[in-house]
Amino acid sequence: MSDFAIEAEGLGKCYRVYGNPMSRIAEAATFGAYTGHREFWALRGVNFGLKPGGSLGLCGANGAGKSTLLKILAGTTTPTEGRFRVAGRVSSLLELGAGFHPDFTGRDNILMNGIMMGYSKREMEARTDEIIEFAELGEYIDEPVRVYSSGMGLRLGFSVAMAVEPDVMIIDEVFAVGDMYFQKKCVDKVYELKKNNKTVLFCSHSLYDVRQLCDEALWIQDGAPAKIGDSVDVTNSYSSYQRTHIAEVKSEGEAIKQEEAKPDYVPDQALPRVVDARIYRAGSDEEIYQVGTGESFEVRIWWANPQPDETPIQLGIGFFRPDTTTVAGVGSHIDGFKVEGEKGCTRVTIENISFLSDQFLVAVILFGGEGTHQYQQYLMRENLVVTHKTHDVGMFKLERHWDDLGDLELPDDKSAIREGTVAGASGGESGDNAGWIE
Amino acid sequence: MTPRPDPLHESATLGDASAILDSGSHQVEGWVTASPPKLVEVLQHVFVFPKLLVRHRDLITTSVRRELAARFSGTLLGWAWPLVTPLLMFAIYYFIFTNLLGVKFGDLPEEQRSAMGVFMFVGILVWSAFGESVVRCTGVIVDNGNLIKKVAFPTEVLPLNQCLVAMVTMAFGIVAFVAVTWITPIFGLHIWVAPDTVRLTWAFLLIPLQVMFTYGIGLLLGTLQVYLRDTLQVVTVGITVWMFATPIFWTPELLLKEDGVTRGLAPEWEWVIDVNPMYHLVYSWRDVLMSREPEMVFHQPMQDSMIVFSYWAVASFVIGYTFFLLARRRFADEV
Numbered sequence: 001m002s003d004f005a006i007e008a009e010g011l012g013k014c015y016r017v018y019g020n021p022m023s024r025i026a027e028a029a030t031f032g033a034y035t036g037h038r039e040f041w042a043l044r045g046v047n048f049g050l051k052p053g054g055s056l057g058l059c060g061a062n063g064a065g066k067s068t069l070l071k072i073l074a075g076t077t078t079p080t081e082g083r084f085r086v087a088g089r090v091s092s093l094l095e096l097g098a099g100f101h102p103d104f105t106g107r108d109n110i111l112m113n114g115i116m117m118g119y120s121k122r123e124m125e126a127r128t129d130e131i132i133e134f135a136e137l138g139e140y141i142d143e144p145v146r147v148y149s150s151g152m153g154l155r156l157g158f159s160v161a162m163a164v165e166p167d168v169m170i171i172d173e174v175f176a177v178g179d180m181y182f183q184k185k186c187v188d189k190v191y192e193l194k195k196n197n198k199t200v201l202f203c204s205h206s207l208y209d210v211r212q213l214c215d216e217a218l219w220i221q222d223g224a225p226a227k228i229g230d231s232v233d234v235t236n237s238y239s240s241y242q243r244t245h246i247a248e249v250k251s252e253g254e255a256i257k258q259e260e261a262k263p264d265y266v267p268d269q270a271l272p273r274v275v276d277a278r279i280y281r282a283g284s285d286e287e288i289y290q291v292g293t294g295e296s297f298e299v300r301i302w303w304a305n306p307q308p309d310e311t312p313i314q315l316g317i318g319f320f321r322p323d324t325t326t327v328a329g330v331g332s333h334i335d336g337f338k339v340e341g342e343k344g345c346t347r348v349t350i351e352n353i354s355f356l357s358d359q360f361l362v363a364v365i366l367f368g369g370e371g372t373h374q375y376q377q378y379l380m381r382e383n384l385v386v387t388h389k390t391h392d393v394g395m396f397k398l399e400r401h402w403d404d405l406g407d408l409e410l411p412d413d414k415s416a417i418r419e420g421t422v423a424g425a426s427g428g429e430s431g432d433n434a435g436w437i438e
Numbered sequence: 439m440t441p442r443p444d445p446l447h448e449s450a451t452l453g454d455a456s457a458i459l460d461s462g463s464h465q466v467e468g469w470v471t472a473s474p475p476k477l478v479e480v481l482q483h484v485f486v487f488p489k490l491l492v493r494h495r496d497l498i499t500t501s502v503r504r505e506l507a508a509r510f511s512g513t514l515l516g517w518a519w520p521l522v523t524p525l526l527m528f529a530i531y532y533f534i535f536t537n538l539l540g541v542k543f544g545d546l547p548e549e550q551r552s553a554m555g556v557f558m559f560v561g562i563l564v565w566s567a568f569g570e571s572v573v574r575c576t577g578v579i580v581d582n583g584n585l586i587k588k589v590a591f592p593t594e595v596l597p598l599n600q601c602l603v604a605m606v607t608m609a610f611g612i613v614a615f616v617a618v619t620w621i622t623p624i625f626g627l628h629i630w631v632a633p634d635t636v637r638l639t640w641a642f643l644l645i646p647l648q649v650m651f652t653y654g655i656g657l658l659l660g661t662l663q664v665y666l667r668d669t670l671q672v673v674t675v676g677i678t679v680w681m682f683a684t685p686i687f688w689t690p691e692l693l694l695k696e697d698g699v700t701r702g703l704a705p706e707w708e709w710v711i712d713v714n715p716m717y718h719l720v721y722s723w724r725d726v727l728m729s730r731e732p733e734m735v736f737h738q739p740m741q742d743s744m745i746v747f748s749y750w751a752v753a754s755f756v757i758g759y760t761f762f763l764l765a766r767r768r769f770a771d772e773v
Contacts, residue, residue, distance in 0.1 A: 075470070078472070083470060083471040086470075090590075094589075117590075
């Protein structure tokens with residue numbers, strides 16, 4: 001066997017579109033001598049190899065062929081050309097709650113869904129409690145699924161698909177599930193899969209998710225792979241293409257031309273854009289992406305804004321943890337700094353950074369004049385790595401002093417004495433990043 | 439990006455026929471390829487069908503149980519429905535045929551008065567299981583289109599479930615019939631002579647044969663329905679025609695009294711009986727359940743009917759399943 005978890009060679013899928021039922025009969029009757037259908041290639045020429053533990057994100061516009069590719073790899077449809085192979089057990093999540101029967105309880109549906117995905121009854125029974133716990137349906141688990149809210153149904157679907165232990169997990173655009181809290185749980189779960197050396201193939205319109213969850217990405221444009229490689233490069237090319245494409249359609253009112261679909265498309269010159277952004281050691285020209293806690297650094301943003309009068313801009317920088325938590329965000333509109341002119345370089349100096357060891361994704365955000373509309377989210381090519389040498393724990397280094405107050409007397413106010421302890425250090429992550437992520 | 443593997447390293451030998459993916463993809467040495475499966479591989483797959491049954495036994499048992507529960511639990515009469523339906527059907531047809539049309543066996547002794555009723559009841563029981571399965575199987579693949587598109591599972595269990603559910607429902611009727619023939623004599627009532635226990639064991643051969651026959655037809659029609667949506671309309675009418683062409687409410691020795699003259703089936707119509715596998719199935723069941731009474735109905739040994747029917751069952755299954763396997767790879771694109 002090869003050492004790939006998923007390999008695809010020249011995969012393509014062609015759908016036959018029949019005008020009416022008669023053309024199908026005519027075709028069958030003449031054994032294909034008469035062609036009664038139109039061919040539609042949803043996907044063509046996809047090649048990739050993904051090692052165990054790897055993760056590949058798919059991005060592209062609606063109808064680009066992402067779902068078709070996932071369907072082929074999940075085995076619900078067959079390729080028209082090319083071939084592929086998948087090593088190990090595959091679990092696919094093409095649609096949440098597909099196969100749920102509304103008249104049966106959540107518990108019954110867990111069992112049936114799992115069995116349908118190819119797991120034995122015993123395996124599923126052993127996992128039922130875990131699934132129920134993850135879905136957080138409480139007493140509803142013994143109610144028929146038809147009384148569930150749509151969010152509850154989706155949660156149950158996700159929990160079933162994730163509870164089984166696949167070697168390869170195929171996920172189609174299902175993270176828009178439930179509330180922020182559950183979304184984060186889902187993302188964490190996918191992380192856990194990655195950590196356990198499982199292979200993840202995943203499709204999303206959220207480039208942030210693709211960048212964060214996947215090492216590699218594949219951008220599909222009109223059924224053909226436009227770019228494949230490092231997820232940061234691919235998502236950046238795709239988002240710059242996307243931005244221009246929107247401008248193009250707006251200004252000319254016509255669809256993008258074929259050659260313009262090529263990767264690394266140069267952004268439209270009329271709109272404000274971030275040209276580049278880099279991190280330097282404070283006060284020097286040394287480019288760095290690793291800093292120690294308490295050190296200072298500066299972010300230099302090169303931007304262009306051909307029509308500053310019509311499109312005033314503001315700049316922002318966001319720092320994100322790999323699990324999508326927004327750790328910090330600053331903006332010129334918040335601080336009252338003006339970004340003026342047709343082009344320029346703006347420096348943001350961050351002093352005595354208080355983050356503790358972790359990797360942070362840094363995104364430069366180009367806002368409209370009001371600071372609400374986002375023109376562009378520019379993901380930096382490298383993550384910022386923060387290290388610290390002290391024994392502090394948590395996310396931040398706190399400024400503190402310790403003092404000996406001797407035999408200071410306890411105040412009379414008895415209510416100052418609290419019973420029990422503070423409820424641990426959990427619940428520290430708010431997951432509140434709505435303002436920063438798409 | 440990781441380098442592509444050398445495409446020449448794979449050998450040309452065929453994989454195990456049973457490894458044709460459940461979705462209908464064609465596998466060669468672990469590769470799922472675009473080429474359609476070869477007929478010989480499909481036939482191999484047909485003959486290792488028992489393997490599939492074993493591999494997916496949990497799926498089959500759970501979904502059959504679920505289907506039964508969906509149909510009967512939650513209704514007022516619940517599990518009485520599998521009995522009530524054929525009894526109602528029987529009451530209606532019995533009234534029409536014996537009272538209105540005057541169909542009856544000749545002058546029978548006192549203890550065989552109910553012969554026509556039992557004769558019809560068994561026929562209706564068997565036919566409802568068959569007819570219902572065929573109609574449901576025809577629609578089942580298209581109806582589960584979304585499931586087929588989104589979940590990779592062996593599609594052939596969908597029609598199989600329908601056949602098994604109908605068989606379970608029919609088994610209810612048979613058990614009830616046998617129980618009545620056993621219990622009523624205790625209370626001095628005599629509805630029909632209790633079936634001979636040894637003869638009754640033939641049911642264990644008849645049941646799988648009936649499922650096989652029904653399943654084959656169901657696979658064929660269900661597949662056809664995917665490509666041609668008119669199939670279901672035709673099947674609905676066709677199954678009714680077939681029902682009346684099968685001796686359920688009449689016998690080939692039909693005793694329709696007209697001016698006191700008994701007439702049998704006209705010779706030019708005898709072929710209708712000969713080519714009808716359901717005739718052999720229904721008669722086999724009557725043979726098992728009616729203790730070969732009245733004698734005039736059973737003019738050939740049960741084994742003859744069963745042998746003929748088993749040919750039909752095997753042919754139906756092989757043809758239906760082969761057709762299904764050849765066509766399946768495009769289900770997800772068509773439903």
